[in-house]
Amino acid sequence: MYTQALNTSDGDNSHIEDAARSANFQARIDADERIEPNDWMPAAYRKTLTRQISQHAHSEIVGMLPEGNWITRAPSLRRKAALLAKVQDECGHGLYLYAAAETLGTSREELVDLMLAGKSRYSSIFNYPTLTWADIGAIGWLVDGAAIMNQIPLCRCSYGPYARAMIRVCKEESFHQRQGFEIMVMLSKGTEEQKAMAQSALDRWWWPVLMMFGPPDKASQHSDTSTKWKIKRFSNDELRQKFVDATVPQAQFLGLTIPDPGMKQNANGNWEYSAIDWEEFNQVLAGNGPCNRDRLAARRKAHDDGAWVREAATAYAEKRKQRQHAQAAE
Amino acid sequence: MATPNMPLWEVFIRSRNGLAHKHVGSLHAADTTLALQAARDIYTRRGEGLSIWVVPSNAITASDPSEKGMMFEPAESKIYRHPTFYDVPDEVGHM
Numbered sequence: 031m032y033t034q035a036l037n038t039s040d041g042d043n044s045h046i047e048d049a050a051r052s053a054n055f056q057a058r059i060d061a062d063e064r065i066e067p068n069d070w071m072p073a074a075y076r077k078t079l080t081r082q083i084s085q086h087a088h089s090e091i092v093g094m095l096p097e098g099n100w101i102t103r104a105p106s107l108r109r110k111a112a113l114l115a116k117v118q119d120e121c122g123h124g125l126y127l128y129a130a131a132e133t134l135g136t137s138r139e140e141l142v143d144l145m146l147a148g149k150s151r152y153s154s155i156f157n158y159p160t161l162t163w164a165d166i167g168a169i170g171w172l173v174d175g176a177a178i179m180n181q182i183p184l185c186r187c188s189y190g191p192y193a194r195a196m197i198r199v200c201k202e203e204s205f206h207q208r209q210g211f212e213i214m215v216m217l218s219k220g221t222e223e224q225k226a227m228a229q230s231a232l233d234r235w236w237w238p239v240l241m242m243f244g245p246p247d248k249a250s251q252h253s254d255t256s257t258k259w260k261i262k263r264f265s266n267d268e269l270r271q272k273f274v275d276a277t278v279p280q281a282q283f284l285g286l287t288i289p290d291p292g293m294k295q296n297a298n299g300n301w302e303y304s305a306i307d308w309e310e311f312n313q314v315l316a317g318n319g320p321c322n323r324d325r326l327a328a329r330r331k332a333h334d335d336g337a338w339v340r341e342a343a344t345a346y347a348e349k350r351k352q353r354q355h356a357q358a359a360e
Numbered sequence: 361m362a363t364p365n366m367p368l369w370e371v372f373i374r375s376r377n378g379l380a381h382k383h384v385g386s387l388h389a390a391d392t393t394l395a396l397q398a399a400r401d402i403y404t405r406r407g408e409g410l411s412i413w414v415v416p417s418n419a420i421t422a423s424d425p426s427e428k429g430m431m432f433e434p435a436e437s438k439i440y441r442h443p444t445f446y447d448v449p450d451e452v453g454h455m
Binding site for chain 1: 365367368385386388389390394402406422425426
């Protein structure tokens with residue numbers, strides 16, 4: 031309700047920021063108050079959140095592609111129904127997030143157009159291919175597992191609409207991770223060939239999943255202000271470590287080997303992992319991952335192919351409105 | 361390639377018999393029929409509702425949060441509107 035009805039002038043002239051308002055804003059954040067769409071906020075807070083929430087939304091939508099790839103080839107009706115429901119959830123998550131982003135004053139259409147033009151990013155993880163059915167298991171287990179680690183603290187983010195969207199998303203996400211892990215359990219208890227398929231999926235997804243948490247703390251460019259504004263409650267490295275510590279015992283249960291021979295448990299019980307290849311991460315972000323071009327091409331095609339539906343629905347609504355006006359005038 | 365803006369709707373759901381409709385979020389749709397269908401698909405995938413209202417966002421008039429002090433002042437200063445303002449003798453017991 032905030033995008034169209036209200037909030038038209040706020041934000042445009044907010045580069046001239048009044049120190050008193052900034053101090054008051056920070057005091058509200060420090061007091062753990064939630065910021066709502068029509069509250070005054072620094073232009074940089076608005077910009078950071080618009081970027082983060084819209085990229086999060088794009089990730090949900092683009093994330094439908096690697097999994098959608100296996101819907102028609104799921105090995106049973108049970109798996110197919112679950113995967114279909116999961117992909118539908120991802121779409122829902124994208125829409126909650128676009129709605130949250132819009133409350134900051136940029137319309138969903140503009141945000142989507144930026145993504146389609148390659149000017150707004152989505153999570154690097156979705157630029158990797160799903161080569162076998164085991165990849166669907168690995169995505170649920172690892173990618174959704176990592177996403178949950180990231181998203182649970184966002185339920186307490188200082189921006190109200192984002193926090194509320196994340197609460198809904200987190201409730202639904204837990205089914206995603208469990209269905210993925212169940213696939214991994216079945217495969218790892220199966221034939222040698224199935225077990226090898228599960229191992230290969232873990233080998234290919236492990237490192238890209240660790241990269242999902244973003245650059246190491248010493249190199250992250252957004253962390254400081256995001257922490258000050260309570261958009262971010264834990265650092266990239268803290269969340270990554272939490273994820274690794276939670277996942278190692280699960281891999282052991284499956285009897286699969288994490289593709290990091292140097293990994294060892296330290297005295298605190300934390301699993302220390304080897305150096306991450308950040309050059310690969312940078313290359314994928316720069317558009318040179320295995321599937322970047324395919325993903326964008328698929329989104330553009332879907333957007334263009336759906337244009338007639340949007341146009342027809344709008345034209346029909348307009349026609350009905352005209353007819354109602356004419357009847358009222360009679 | 362800019363896409364024209366679709367109208368925005370606010371979605372309210374009654375989750376159980378006897379409860380009020382509660383705001384759950386918003387969505388874009390061309391008309392009321394499509395807005396109701398989209399609300400069902402986006403906000404009730406796990407049986408969250410018995411009934412849905414969709415309301416055009418621009419039909420909502422909102423108070424200005426920056427003027428909440430003035431807006432709600434009349435309620436702030438009238439402590440005699442609360443039951444705890446009144447003394448009831450102990451002998452009377454619960455009232």
